[in-house]
Structures are given as structure tokens and as C-alpha cells.
Amino acid sequence: MNQMTPPAQPDPALPPAVSVRGLRKRYGKLEVLKGINFDAHRGEVVSILGSSGSGKSTLLRCINMLEIPEAGTVTVDGTEIALVTRRDGGRRPADPRAMDQLRARIGMVFQDFNLWSHKTVLGNVIEAPTHVQKRPRAECIAEARALLDKVGIADKADQYPSRLSGGQQQRAAIARALAMNPAVMLFDEPTSALDPELVGEVLRVIRALAEEGRTMLIVTHEVSFARDISDTVVFMNDGVIEESGPPEEVFAAGNNTRLARFVEG
Amino acid sequence: MDFEFLSQTFVALLPGIPVTLELATLSLMLGAGLALAFAVVRVRRLRPLNWLVIGYVYVFRGTPLLVQLFIIYYGLAQFPEIRSSFAWTYLREPYWCALLALALNTAAYGSEILRGALLSVPRGQIMAAQACGMSGFLLFRRIVFPIALRQALPAYGNEFILMIKATSLASLVTLADVTGIAARIIAETYRPVEVFVAAGTIYLAISYGLILLVRVAETRLNPDRRDPAPVAGVGAARKEVTP
Amino acid sequence: MKVTRLTQGTAAALIALCAHTFLPAQLQAQEKSWDTIRIATEGAFPPFNLTRQDGTLDGYDVDLSNALCERMKAKCTIIAQPWDGIIPALNAGKYDAIVAAMSANPERAKVVSFTIPYAAGGVTFLTSKDNSLADVPYVDTLIRLQDPKDADKLKAALAELNTAFAGKVAGLQASTIATEFFHKYLPDVKIREYKGNEAELDLAAGRVDMIMASLMYLSDLVKQDGRENLVLFGPRFGGGLLGQGAAIAVRQDDDALREKLDAALEELKADGTMKEISMKWFGFDVTP
Incomplete structure (x- = not known):
């Protein structure tokens, strides 16, 4: 990886890449998010830590509206996603097309990769650029090959996902998300479904992206990795943010017993 | 068994093959179109269409095709309103009645196959498409339908073969398909055994050709399944972190 | 109309196949006496033969068959058989005679034997x-x-x-x-x-x-x-x-049965029984 480029610094002068205010989400009686506020600035790498059920994955899914929050606002790259209240009390996007356009600018990487099984790796990567962004196919293919080279699986371009290892699939999924040239990348526990020996190759790719200065939100259990690459660490517990700040401050000893217990794991 | 008579019969039955194939092909195409529409209505639970489709599938799967054919052919003809309507141009012809009955019947079975296939599309792959900004028809056309089709193909291949054989009922409304010609030869010769053996052989050959076609389509659509796929490192060791 | 994916012709063929395998011995044993006769009719061709709502067979053919059996002092069973398999099933030994308004024409006479006609009208x-x-x-x-x-x-x-x-x-x-x-x-x-x-x-x-x-x-x-x-x-x-009118069909090698039926038919013709049954069902005399 390119060690010569210094890590990009967040720029607080610009509006935040992602801004979340008063976010609440419940599944039936269970309230998963109890009023979340946070900002991620351009070029900032934010790691979201927390135990299972703390609401961190739900928070990530609310940002690109794969889950619709009951209350609160999400602003991505200066655009607020307008929600209107349905007759049954839930909410839905006011303009589905605007939501699609916004989602196209948010790259998402899933725990289970979720590559499209009927398409080759290359087919997965060029699908959205050609059919959502409607860019010329040849241009998309060239870009896709460059991205696959970047994540180290250029030789797998014509393979189907089922022929790839988990680490290769996750790297293909990262290339797929990058192909849309997103304003922000969301990683939802990107290494949790991988065999231990395959975790490293995926983390290396994510680290390289962090060093490029991309805005990224990473939900993860890899504490040392988070400490290493993050500008900001957010610790969630029971639907609220308990700690938030630069890793050296958040991980300072004795600050939060729950966090300390989580870190010791 | 008189082999000379058998081969004569075989030759005499050949002109019925185009009728049989045409009925099967057209009814399957029409039926598949309807089936897809019905399956989408069911999966999306579009009310009140959803209830209509449930009722339709219940009736057409719960009654014999022969009854459906006779109701369409003889039943509808009882109503003077139908006989004086535009539809009579088609309904007065046994061919269109048979085609309609076959298509409506296979649509009921096909819609259930496709519904199951649509429901089996992994939620995560749909979510990944939504996260890329795909929705509505684009999402259906590019992601959901192709995955569902691969899932549905083996079961739908079965339906193809059932329909080839079901076309034989068209002979009961006077069509000269393979079975229709066979019935006529039996009427003239009073030798059912040889004639049915010849007709059965023809159906067997058509079905076998169809099985091969479906197999080719399956291999084409699932290039990754051509030989056993090495799956490594997926979900084998899912780490659960507890405080 | 029976509601089944098996066409009735197919059923007849299956019956024919089975019958070929199992029946010859039984037939030989019966060859001479003919004190029991199995008769088939269509049961769907009124007024010759019809099926009542309770499933019993009736009609001119049925009444005539019963009258014949009485004359021949034979025990008869009458069953219904769909028209398109009625001759193959006879030759397969499923029953011994067809009384079903069947016209005795040359084409059929190649595969079965006919009695003298019992009804004529064209x-x-x-x-x-x-x-x-x-x-x-x-x-x-x-x-x-x-x-x-x-x-x-x-x-x-x-x-x-x-x-x-x-x-x-x-x-x-x-x-x-x-x-x-x-x-x-x-x-x-x-x-x-x-x-x-x-x-x-x-x-x-x-x-x-x-x-x-x-x-x-x-x-x-x-x-x-x-x-x-x-x-x-x-x-x-x-x-x-x-053909010369409707006649009873039997297997070609059952000459004894045919002669017996011919004799009985002549009797019914001569004593007016045939006319009586005809008047009951047609309202006019169909005796040839």
C-alpha cells in the first residue's frame, strides 16, 4: 500500500458528509435507536463499535434508508432525505426517485457480501454504473478492471461469486461499492462472516481506502483495527452513543467500564 | 405386435406433431406471461388482485384440465351473449379453446412455481441492489427476475413436459393432434395397442428433446454450477463478540 | 362424460392388454355352453341405450338383450362401455356381445361377427x-x-x-x-x-x-x-x-353364440316381442 501519501485530514469547514439528528428506530416494542446524533466529515473515517444488539448496524442501515427511522433526520452530502408519515404511523421516503439517487452516492458493504449470484465479479461491479448511473459500458468495464486490480482480484473478474473465497467475495463487494464513486462508504461488519485467515486481506483493502481520504463509516468488532485507522471512534450501547471522539481519547483507560470490557472482549 | 402396421401408423401420426408442438409452445408462452404477472401480484400482495389470483390458482389447480377444456369449449357456447360477441370469432374454433384452456391451466401452476422462486431470491442480494440505487422495475428486471428464473427452471421444465402431454386432451374437442389422429386410426382399424404404442413413442421423443433443451438452458444460465464450486471461508467461523 | 386425464380409448387399450394376458383359459372353458353371457352397450345413445340417473342401463337394446337372454335361458350381465373402445374390448374378451345400436357394416365385419339385424332405419x-x-x-x-x-x-x-x-x-x-x-x-x-x-x-x-x-x-x-x-x-x-341395420356383434370365432343369438332374434321377430319393445321406445316399428 502507498505509505507515501499522508492520511487525509477531515475538513470541518465543509458541511458534514453525513449528519444524523435525533434518530430513533424501533422494531415492534424493542427500541433499537434511542435518539442518535452524530456527524461524519469529509475524509473522516468513523468506526462504530458496540456489542451485538447495541444498534450499530441499524444505524448504518438508517443512513441509506434500508431501514426507515421513526424519527430524526439523515443528511448525506448536504441533502436531507425527506420522509413523510404514512397512514399507519410509519414513514416512507417522500420521493422514491430522490432516495434512489441518494443511495447511488452511498456505497455499502455488507457482512454477507451479497454479491449477485447470477453475475460474474465484473458483472457485479459494472451493474449499477451501467444501469443506475447509465454510463457507457466500455468506460465502466475499464474502471471496474482498475478497481478489481486495486482490491487484488483482477484475475477473478470473469468468475462467479460462488467460485470465490469469502475474502475474495468481500473484496469484490468493496469494488462494487466503489464503482459508483460514492460520497461515503458504509461498511457493515465487513469481516464478521470471514474465516480468521481471510480477515487480513479485507482489512488491508479497507485500510488503503482510509489512507486515500475516503469518507467511511465502519461498523466493526476489530478493535485494534478501528483504533489504527479511525479519525473518530463511536461506542454505542443499548441504542445510544456512549462515547465518541478520537481513538486515543475514547480508548483512554478508565473512561467507560462498558467500553473497557468490550475492548478486552 | 404387427411391426409393419406400427410403422405405417407412426408415419400417419407425423402430421399431428406440428399441431401438438404448436399448442404446447403457444400455451406455454401465453401461460408463462400470465404466470409471471400472477406471481408478481401474489408476492407484492397487490389487493384486491391478490385475492382474485389466489382464487384463480385454487380453481385451476383444483379441477381437471379436461373439465376446464369442456367448460370453455362446450360451456361458454351455451350463452347466446357469448355466441353473438366478438370473442366468438375465437371461441367457436376448437383450436383457440384448447389453447386458452391449456394456457390458463399452466398459468395457474406456473404462477406458483414463479412465486416460490421470487420468494427464494436472497433478501441480501435485493438489499445490495437497493443500496446501489436500484428499485422498481429496474431492480426486478436486472436482479430479482434473473435470480428467480434460475431457481424456477427445474420445476418449470417439469411443467413443460406435463403440458406436452396435456395437449393430447385437445383431441377431445376434435383437434387433429397426435392423439386426435391416433383416435381416428383406432376408429378405422380397431387396433388400439399398436396405435397407442406409436403415439406414446412420439410423445416420449418430444419430451426427451424438451428435457435436453431445459438441461442446456440450465447449464447456460448457471455457468458457475457446471462443476462443483469450491466454497471457502464463507460463514464457517462467524465471530460473535459478547461483552 | 368421465372426467379423467386418461382418455377412454387409453383405458380401453389397457383393458385390452390385460385381457389378452389373463382371459384365454376362461374363454376356452366357456366355449360350448354359453349359459352365462356378458353383454356391453354404450349407455349414451337414447332411445337405443341410456344410463338412468341411478346408474342403471335402460333402452331398446337393454330390453331386447333381456328378452334374448330369457329366450336363450342364459344368465346375462349388461355393462356400459364407451363407444370408441367397444370393439377392441370385445375382442379382448372383456365381454361376449355388443348390443349397442351398432350398424352391421362391412368394415366392422372384418373384425367382428354380426347376427342378423334387429333394427333398421338408415x-x-x-x-x-x-x-x-x-x-x-x-x-x-x-x-x-x-x-x-x-x-x-x-x-x-x-x-x-x-x-x-x-x-x-x-x-x-x-x-x-x-x-x-x-x-x-x-x-x-x-x-x-x-x-x-x-x-x-x-x-x-x-x-x-x-x-x-x-x-x-x-x-x-x-x-x-x-x-x-x-x-x-x-x-x-x-x-x-x-350396413343392413343394427345387429349384435360377437367375436369372430364365437359361431355358437352367434347362431344362438340369431335363433333367439328370429323368435322375438316372429312372436312380435321385438315390435312390442320397439313401440315402447320409438313409437314405431323398427323391426327389419
Whole structure:
């Protein structure tokens, strides 16, 4: 990886890449998010830590509206996603097309990769650029090959996902998300479904992206990795943010017993 | 068994093959179109269409095709309103009645196959498409339908073969398909055994050709399944972190 | 109409196959005596034979069969068998005789043996009153095919029919003498073949313009409720391939049975029993 480029610094002068205010989400009686506020600035790498059920994955899914929050606002790259209240009390996007356009600018990487099984790796990567962004196919293919080279699986371009290892699939999924040239990348526990020996190759790719200065939100259990690459660490517990700040401050000893217990794991 | 008579019969039955194939092909195409529409209505639970489709599938799967054919052919003809309507141009012809009955019947079975296939599309792959900004028809056309089709193909291949054989009922409304010609030869010769053996052989050959076609389509659509796929490192060791 | 994916013809073929395998020994044992006889009829061709709502068989054929058995002092069972498999199943040994308004024509005589005829009336045509064919008058004289005396009449009648039938469709029951008649004498007329008597339904629906069947059957049909719209037309044909009338069919090697039936038929004819049964079912005498 390119060690010569210094890590990009967040720029607080610009509006935040992602801004979340008063976010609440419940599944039936269970309230998963109890009023979340946070900002991620351009070029900032934010790691979201927390135990299972703390609401961190739900928070990530609310940002690109794969889950619709009951209350609160999400602003991505200066655009607020307008929600209107349905007759049954839930909410839905006011303009589905605007939501699609916004989602196209948010790259998402899933725990289970979720590559499209009927398409080759290359087919997965060029699908959205050609059919959502409607860019010329040849241009998309060239870009896709460059991205696959970047994540180290250029030789797998014509393979189907089922022929790839988990680490290769996750790297293909990262290339797929990058192909849309997103304003922000969301990683939802990107290494949790991988065999231990395959975790490293995926983390290396994510680290390289962090060093490029991309805005990224990473939900993860890899504490040392988070400490290493993050500008900001957010610790969630029971639907609220308990700690938030630069890793050296958040991980300072004795600050939060729950966090300390989580870190010791 | 008189082999000379058998081969004569075989030759005499050949002109019925185009009728049989045409009925099967057209009814399957029409039926598949309807089936897809019905399956989408069911999966999306579009009310009140959803209830209509449930009722339709219940009736057409719960009654014999022969009854459906006779109701369409003889039943509808009882109503003077139908006989004086535009539809009579088609309904007065046994061919269109048979085609309609076959298509409506296979649509009921096909819609259930496709519904199951649509429901089996992994939620995560749909979510990944939504996260890329795909929705509505684009999402259906590019992601959901192709995955569902691969899932549905083996079961739908079965339906193809059932329909080839079901076309034989068209002979009961006077069509000269393979079975229709066979019935006529039996009427003239009073030798059912040889004639049915010849007709059965023809159906067997058509079905076998169809099985091969479906197999080719399956291999084409699932290039990754051509030989056993090495799956490594997926979900084998899912780490659960507890405080 | 039985509702099954197996066509009735297929069923008949299966029965025939099974029968070939299992029956010969039983047949041989029975060859001489004929004190029990199994008789088949169609059960769907009133007034010759019909099935009552409770499933019992009735009609001219059934009454005649019972009268015959009484004369022959034989124990009889009468069963219903769909028309299109009725001859194969006889030859397969499923039963011993067919009493089902079957015309004794040369084509059938190649595969079965016929008794002397027990009903004669010839075949004629039926159409609906709103069809232009209804303008062709009904002629109540029998034209005998292959009878030199009737040759001119036949020629004239066929010429007239060929003109009247241009663009018309005839609905015929498959494996009947009517079908053979059209094949041989009116080959240019379009026909549709039905398994049973559904051609009547299509005549009512207007899908076919006419049907052709035995006079005795048709003259009863037009008397039924709801059939007021139907009318007989054209000449009446008999003889030749149409046969000499309805007769009982038995297997070709069962000469003893045929002779026994012939004798009994002669008796019924002579003592007026046949006429009596005929009057009951047709309202006129069909005794040949």
C-alpha cells in the first residue's frame, strides 16, 4: 500500500458528509435507536463499535434508508432525505426517485457480501454504473478492471461469486461499492462472516481506502483495527452513543467500564 | 405386435406433431406471461388482485384440465351473449379453446412455481441492489427476475413436459393432434395397442428433446454450477463478540 | 362424460392388454355352453341405450338383450362401455356381445361377427332451423347404397348434398358409419369427429352445421325438450357400408353364440316381442 501519501485530514469547514439528528428506530416494542446524533466529515473515517444488539448496524442501515427511522433526520452530502408519515404511523421516503439517487452516492458493504449470484465479479461491479448511473459500458468495464486490480482480484473478474473465497467475495463487494464513486462508504461488519485467515486481506483493502481520504463509516468488532485507522471512534450501547471522539481519547483507560470490557472482549 | 402396421401408423401420426408442438409452445408462452404477472401480484400482495389470483390458482389447480377444456369449449357456447360477441370469432374454433384452456391451466401452476422462486431470491442480494440505487422495475428486471428464473427452471421444465402431454386432451374437442389422429386410426382399424404404442413413442421423443433443451438452458444460465464450486471461508467461523 | 386425464380409448387399450394376458383359459372353458353371457352397450345413445340417473342401463337394446337372454335361458350381465373402445374390448374378451345400436357394416365385419339385424332405419341428417341446410327437405325414402335400382337416386342426392354442403361443417361421432359415409361419398365436406355425442352440443352452439346419425336416434332426439330448434333434412341412406341395420356383434370365432343369438332374434321377430319393445321406445316399428 502507498505509505507515501499522508492520511487525509477531515475538513470541518465543509458541511458534514453525513449528519444524523435525533434518530430513533424501533422494531415492534424493542427500541433499537434511542435518539442518535452524530456527524461524519469529509475524509473522516468513523468506526462504530458496540456489542451485538447495541444498534450499530441499524444505524448504518438508517443512513441509506434500508431501514426507515421513526424519527430524526439523515443528511448525506448536504441533502436531507425527506420522509413523510404514512397512514399507519410509519414513514416512507417522500420521493422514491430522490432516495434512489441518494443511495447511488452511498456505497455499502455488507457482512454477507451479497454479491449477485447470477453475475460474474465484473458483472457485479459494472451493474449499477451501467444501469443506475447509465454510463457507457466500455468506460465502466475499464474502471471496474482498475478497481478489481486495486482490491487484488483482477484475475477473478470473469468468475462467479460462488467460485470465490469469502475474502475474495468481500473484496469484490468493496469494488462494487466503489464503482459508483460514492460520497461515503458504509461498511457493515465487513469481516464478521470471514474465516480468521481471510480477515487480513479485507482489512488491508479497507485500510488503503482510509489512507486515500475516503469518507467511511465502519461498523466493526476489530478493535485494534478501528483504533489504527479511525479519525473518530463511536461506542454505542443499548441504542445510544456512549462515547465518541478520537481513538486515543475514547480508548483512554478508565473512561467507560462498558467500553473497557468490550475492548478486552 | 404387427411391426409393419406400427410403422405405417407412426408415419400417419407425423402430421399431428406440428399441431401438438404448436399448442404446447403457444400455451406455454401465453401461460408463462400470465404466470409471471400472477406471481408478481401474489408476492407484492397487490389487493384486491391478490385475492382474485389466489382464487384463480385454487380453481385451476383444483379441477381437471379436461373439465376446464369442456367448460370453455362446450360451456361458454351455451350463452347466446357469448355466441353473438366478438370473442366468438375465437371461441367457436376448437383450436383457440384448447389453447386458452391449456394456457390458463399452466398459468395457474406456473404462477406458483414463479412465486416460490421470487420468494427464494436472497433478501441480501435485493438489499445490495437497493443500496446501489436500484428499485422498481429496474431492480426486478436486472436482479430479482434473473435470480428467480434460475431457481424456477427445474420445476418449470417439469411443467413443460406435463403440458406436452396435456395437449393430447385437445383431441377431445376434435383437434387433429397426435392423439386426435391416433383416435381416428383406432376408429378405422380397431387396433388400439399398436396405435397407442406409436403415439406414446412420439410423445416420449418430444419430451426427451424438451428435457435436453431445459438441461442446456440450465447449464447456460448457471455457468458457475457446471462443476462443483469450491466454497471457502464463507460463514464457517462467524465471530460473535459478547461483552 | 368421465372426467379423467386418461382418455377412454387409453383405458380401453389397457383393458385390452390385460385381457389378452389373463382371459384365454376362461374363454376356452366357456366355449360350448354359453349359459352365462356378458353383454356391453354404450349407455349414451337414447332411445337405443341410456344410463338412468341411478346408474342403471335402460333402452331398446337393454330390453331386447333381456328378452334374448330369457329366450336363450342364459344368465346375462349388461355393462356400459364407451363407444370408441367397444370393439377392441370385445375382442379382448372383456365381454361376449355388443348390443349397442351398432350398424352391421362391412368394415366392422372384418373384425367382428354380426347376427342378423334387429333394427333398421338408415341414417339421415339433422340441422338447426336457423341454418340454411334446413331448407333442404327431409325425404322419407331409403336410398340403398350399392343397390343398382337406387343408383340414379343416389347420384342425384349426392350431387344435391355436395352443393348444399359447400362451406358447411359436419359434426360426426368418430368410429360410426356416418364418418365412413362422409369419407366415401362426400369427401370434400369438412367434418369434425367427436368421441361421443357432443356434436349435438356443437350443433346447438353453431360450431357445426349438421350431424348425421341413425334415423331412429335422431327422430327421438328432436322430440326432446329444448331441442325444438332441431330439424331433420335430406335423404335417408342405408345398405352398403352403412350396413343392413343394427345387429349384435360377437367375436369372430364365437359361431355358437352367434347362431344362438340369431335363433333367439328370429323368435322375438316372429312372436312380435321385438315390435312390442320397439313401440315402447320409438313409437314405431323398427323391426327389419
